Amino acid sequence: MNTMSLFGDNERKQKEQEMLRDGRLPPGQSLTLKWPVLHYGSVPHFDPARWNFRLWGLVENPVQLTWDEFNKLPRVKDTSDFHCVTRWSRFDNHWEGVAFKEIIKLVKPKPQASHVLVHAEQGFTANIPLADLDRDDVLLATHHDGEPLTPDHGYPLRLIVPHLYAWKSVKWMRGLEFLDHDAPGFWEQNGYHMYGDPFKEQRFDTD
Numbered sequence: 001m002n003t004m005s006l007f008g009d010n011e012r013k014q015k016e017q018e019m020l021r022d023g024r025l026p027p028g029q030s031l032t033l034k035w036p037v038l039h040y041g042s043v044p045h046f047d048p049a050r051w052n053f054r055l056w057g058l059v060e061n062p063v064q065l066t067w068d069e070f071n072k073l074p075r076v077k078d079t080s081d082f083h084c085v086t087r088w089s090r091f092d093n094h095w096e097g098v099a100f101k102e103i104i105k106l107v108k109p110k111p112q113a114s115h116v117l118v119h120a121e122q123g124f125t126a127n128i129p130l131a132d133l134d135r136d137d138v139l140l141a142t143h144h145d146g147e148p149l150t151p152d153h154g155y156p157l158r159l160i161v162p163h164l165y166a167w168k169s170v171k172w173m174r175g176l177e178f179l180d181h182d183a184p185g186f187w188e189q190n191g192y193h194m195y196g197d198p199f200k201e202q203r204f205d206t207d
């Protein structure tokens, strides 16, 4: 019998009980100490010379940033939890990047802007209400645990929205489209919930 893995699982179960007690483990989830990789399609190649980040739609100031320009925006750090709809949760993730509030200051959404469609490489999208992005813990993250994101975790840029299921935490992000209505993104068109609150178990459109 492998005693190392036994110790490992005891540690995992102990932390899971702790998160449950603290009200941080959503229903139907279990804690993972590892960091699984989950996405549809392949890991895109990053070319800093061709990469851009587009902010458009119902905003006063539409902009398109190069990688250099993006990296000149003010930066923040935040620690938060991550809940995947496939039932694993990863706690106390250390993120670093640009606060979504900084993006709001930059583009100035028009009063009619109520939702954002997040765009990524290869046509991946996710829809999120603007109010859910206008929070201190929502980051456009470039770093995890002090290191640049690895390609499979979204390098060079991913969104982090800790209070919604992690399919909304879009990897390889390339743009934000500000809309006056909700419009389903990739997983939402494929049966996932339009909002996705893990504490209400809003997994599928039937929940």
Ligand SMILES: Nc1nc2c(c(=O)[nH]1)N[C@H]1C(S)=C(S)[C@@H](COP(=O)(O)O)O[C@H]1N2
Pocket: 035, 036, 037, 038, 039, 040, 041, 083, 084, 085, 120, 121, 124, 152, 153, 154, 166, 167, 168, 169, 170, 171, 172
């Ligand atoms: N571009 C893109 N981002 C994505 C996905 C995807 O398929 N494409 N999957 C989402 C899902 S379902 C999860 S759980 C998280 C997983 O992030 P991780 O691979 O860094 O753990 O990424 C999210 N971001």
Ligand SMILES: [Mo]
Pocket: 038, 084, 085, 086, 166, 167
């Ligand atoms: Mo997920």
